[in-house]
Amino acid sequence: MTQRWVLDEIVDPFGAKIVVERDAIGAVRSARFDLAGLPRVDALLSGQQTAEVPDLVEKLCGICPAAHHLAGVRALEALAGLDDITPTAKAVRRLLHLGSALETHAPRLLATDREAAVALKRFGKAAMVASGSPGHFPVTAIPGGVRAVVTSEARDDLAARVADVLALTIRVAEQELDRSTTLPVFSGADVALVNTDGGPDVLGRRIRAVTAQGATLISGAAASAWDMLVAEEFPGRAAPRPFLMALGPGQGRYRVGPVAQLRVGELSTPIAATLQTQWLLSNGDAAGARAVMCVQAAEEIALLLDNPALSSGEVSVPVGDFQPGAIGVGWVDGPRGLLVHRYQAGEDGRLAAAQILTPTAQNEAWLAELLTATATDSTDPLGMEDAVREADPCLPCSSAPVGGMGLQVDTVSVEGRN
């Protein structure tokens, strides 16, 4: 069946809607953010040429095209049974991903540090261009590697600027860490990609999950284990309520993104790791976590620019065919958190099924918990805004200035709509 969207439902200027459920005496039962404006595309992808699916998805999203680009290409590689790529391909892809993270986070800093916001946006874009993606939609990666190395001229240009960018990210982080938060602690787990040491890695090949109390639920599972790790309580819905299968629906709720990344393990770069410690001690919020991850990105880019593999070496390895029935999972930790592309190969090179699980969908349960706590304590709309800003759904309201989010709150009684 063909799915069609009405534009008004996707671009409605007042589409940021919260639904509060109250019982017969008016007490808050629950609150949630309505994700109807973020339609699932999974069903549309079935029957498309498998090799073209990542390209298609990134052009539908447009907001985080680099994350979709890399997750999709990784999924294709998994479908073909490819386990590893060359050091050069890894380095170039990482430059694209880190540049995209800085470029994505930068506009959020406009209110607190305009100079830093502008500089990070430009530098992030320059890193993406250097990695081979000059347009809005990245073309850096191909199944098996990347199209080209970073030229020495582009590398030298970035190298001349990266120290200043790192200093700006540190300045922003120090400002953010000075602020305290009063938001409730999430009762679910934190999930992020990690390196072989268990530390957060935005292009990690392992996934780690820890409880709110710090116990390890998943220490380092590979993408091939995805179907045994996470399931959707409401498959196919815009808000599917994914859960960790080891704990089951509800109990297995989890969040992803910078907050989760800082809670699953120690960062690998020295300045960011020091700031991470401060953030943990201060019970830091998402804005602080984003700022720390920007420092990590800048430090990582500085290291990359000293890596000879970035500008020389084999760019790709051969990739085999997609066997009908094969399942491939590709993931990245994007600016908002874990993004998963799960493809099932069909006949004649066409896709049999797809699952695109976004950070916003995975964080919906966290946002609902924040909104429920806020709605229970008060009807202050600014409190609702704080909750939305913390969980950071992929909607422009997340970036709105204080008081400007334009949230619509619908109250629903347990017997029916008021």
Add this chain to the structure above:
Amino acid sequence: MCVGIPAKITAITPGLLPMAQIDLNGELIEARLAYFPDAQVGDFVLVQNGFVMDVLDEQSAAESLAAFAALGVLADTEQPASSTS
């Protein structure tokens, strides 16, 4: 999933909170330019929930619109439709 549909700015109302009139698949809508105050008439942009979220080069906009066309997902506004799968 967030959906970014390329659209073309046809007019801009300047001011403290500049607004753009935007042609989105033949429908004229209003969007806030808070994040891209330097956008110009004729620019292709991505709009979500009433805000311009990004400015695209013309080729990227054409590629994205081709993807939407290939899937045939954008309904005429008068057609009944479901927004979720």
